[in-house]
Amino acid sequence: MAQLQQPAHPENCVAQDEVQDQLVAGLLAPHAHVSPKYLYDVLGSRLFAAICELPEYYPTRTEAAIFEQNAGAIAAALGPDATLIDLGAGNCSKAARLFPSLRPKQYVAIDISEKFLREAVSALQQQFPKIKMTSLGMDFSSELELPAAVGAQRRQFFYPGSSIGNFAPLESLKFLHNIRKSIAGSEGGLLIGIDLVKDKAVLDAAYDDALGVTAAFNLNLLNHVNRLLEADFQPQQWRHRAFYNEAQHRIEMHLEARQDLVVHWQDGGMRRFAQGESIHTESSYKYTEQGFIDLLQQAGFGKVQTWSDERNWFMVCHARIA
Numbered sequence: 001m002a003q004l005q006q007p008a009h010p011e012n013c014v015a016q017d018e019v020q021d022q023l024v025a026g027l028l029a030p031h032a033h034v035s036p037k038y039l040y041d042v043l044g045s046r047l048f049a050a051i052c053e054l055p056e057y058y059p060t061r062t063e064a065a066i067f068e069q070n071a072g073a074i075a076a077a078l079g080p081d082a083t084l085i086d087l088g089a090g091n092c093s094k095a096a097r098l099f100p101s102l103r104p105k106q107y108v109a110i111d112i113s114e115k116f117l118r119e120a121v122s123a124l125q126q127q128f129p130k131i132k133m134t135s136l137g138m139d140f141s142s143e144l145e146l147p148a149a150v151g152a153q154r155r156q157f158f159y160p161g162s163s164i165g166n167f168a169p170l171e172s173l174k175f176l177h178n179i180r181k182s183i184a185g186s187e188g189g190l191l192i193g194i195d196l197v198k199d200k201a202v203l204d205a206a207y208d209d210a211l212g213v214t215a216a217f218n219l220n221l222l223n224h225v226n227r228l229l230e231a232d233f234q235p236q237q238w239r240h241r242a243f244y245n246e247a248q249h250r251i252e253m254h255l256e257a258r259q260d261l262v263v264h265w266q267d268g269g270m271r272r273f274a275q276g277e278s279i280h281t282e283s284s285y286k287y288t289e290q291g292f293i294d295l296l297q298q299a300g301f302g303k304v305q306t307w308s309d310e311r312n313w314f315m316v317c318h319a320r321i322a
C-alpha cells in the first residue's frame with residue numbers, strides 16, 4: 001500500500017458503534033449521504049492513487065510542479081529549523097520532496113493509519129538521518145492536541161493535495177482555526193494546497209474520467225459500507241454521478257440507483273431507494289485565491305504568500321500566524 005494519500009480505515013480508530021450509528025443516520029436521512037472518509041478502505045486508497053495518475057485529474061501533478069518550481073521560495077517562506085507537521089501524511093512522499101530545500105529540524109507525520117505510517121517514517125528516517133522524525137496515529141480532522149514530543153517552536157503545518165476541499169466551508173474554518181491554535185510559538189504557519197475555481201468542463205472531467213476509475217472509487221464505497229454495516233448494497237445497481245455545482249463552488253459525487261431497490265443492514269435496518277434517487281458521497285470545494293485568503297484570515301492567520309501554475313488551476317499557499 002505504497003500510495004496512501006488520505007486517512008484510511010476509519011474503523012481502526014473510531015469506535016465501531018459510532019461508525020455504524022453515523023452510517024445508519026446518513027443512509028436514513030431524507031437526502032441519503034455517507035461521509036467521504038468511507039471511500040478509503042485498502043482498495044479505495046489504491047483507486048485514489050490511480051486517480052492521481054489520470055490525465056483528467058490535474059490537481060496532483062499541478063501541485064507537484066508548483067512545489068518543484070518554487071522549492072527555494074517556499075523553503076524561504078517557512079524559514080530554517082522548522083517542525084514540519086504533515087497532516088494526512090500517508091506514504092510521506094509529498095513532504096519528503098520538500099526535505100532537500102527545507103531541511104526541517106523535526107518531521108511529524110500524522111495519519112489515521114498508524115501502522116502504515118510507522119513503516120513509511122522509518123524508511124524515510126534512513127534516507128534523512130539528521131531530521132528527527134515522529135509518527136502519530138490520530139484523526140486530526142476532529143482534534144489537534146499534539147504531544148510534548150512535537151517541537152513547540154516554528155511549527156509549520158503541511159496540508160497538501162487540496163484535501164481541505166473535502167470539508168464543508170464551516171468545517172474548513174474550524175479546522176484552520178484548530179491549526180492556528182496549535183501553532184504554539186510566535187513563529188509558525190501553514191503550507192496548504194488549494195484547488196481553484198475553473199471551467200466546469202475541466203472539473204467535470206476530473207471527477208468523471210473516461211476510464212471509469214473515479215466511478216470505481218465511488219462505487220467501492222458500497223463494498224466498504226457492506227463490510228462495516230453487514231449491508232447488502234449491490235454496486236451494479238448503482239451509477240457514479242459527479243458534476244461541478246457552480247452555485248456552491250463544489251464538485252458533488254453521488255451514487256444514483258439504476259432501478260427501484262431495497263438495501264438491508266444489520267439489526268433489521270433497511271431503506272428503499274427509487275430509481276434515480278441518490279446517496280451523496282463527497283463534496284470537493286473549489287476556491288478563488290481571494291476567497292481562500294479571506295478564510296485564512298478569518299481563522300486568525302496573518303501574512304499569506306501564494307504560488308500558482310500558469311493556468312491558475314491550483315494554488316499553494318503559505319500563511320503565517322498573525
Ligand code: AVI
Pocket residue numbers: 006051059161162163164165166206207214282283284
Ligand atoms: C482527496 N481529495 C482531495 C480528492 C478530491 O479531489 O476531492 C478526492 C477525490 N475524489 C474524487 N477524485 C478525487
